[in-house]
Amino acid sequence: MTPLLCLLVIAEITMILVLLFRTPLRRLVMFVLDRLKEGQGPIMSTVGVTLFVVLMSSLYSIARIQKRSMETGGINPTDHVLLTNHILDSSLMGTFSILFTNL
Incomplete structure (x- = not known):
């Protein structure tokens, strides 16, 4: 579980960096995000x-x-x-559940 959540954090950081600077990749990412969110609201809330x-x-x-x-x-x-592993998982899942429910 932890490697998957860490991979999500790395993907989120990469997405932030791509959207932060004006590059041709930013326009492509904005287009893809727009298409993903179009009509896909219930899926994101289900993941959340x-x-x-x-x-x-x-x-x-x-x-x-x-x-x-x-x-x-x-x-x-x-x-x-086990306690430290659960605390790490909980903090990452809490962040991503808030992220997905706000999309």
Whole structure:
């Protein structure tokens, strides 16, 4: 999951850089984005809702790990790795779910 989300971040940064400078590629990207968004509203909101559901699942897993660490009095290394992975996934998914629902 994390490599896919990192790939999305890199694609978004690339898109921002292409749109920032006036190049022939910018005109092509603007044309493609215009065609993609034309009549495709429900698809983008479906992607956003799917990301939001996966985000809620990840947040639930974070809460479970934290609850388990409070019961035992400490966090073991496996839970620590899982917790950091879920936090990274949640932050990236939260950003992209907001992005897709605002399109």
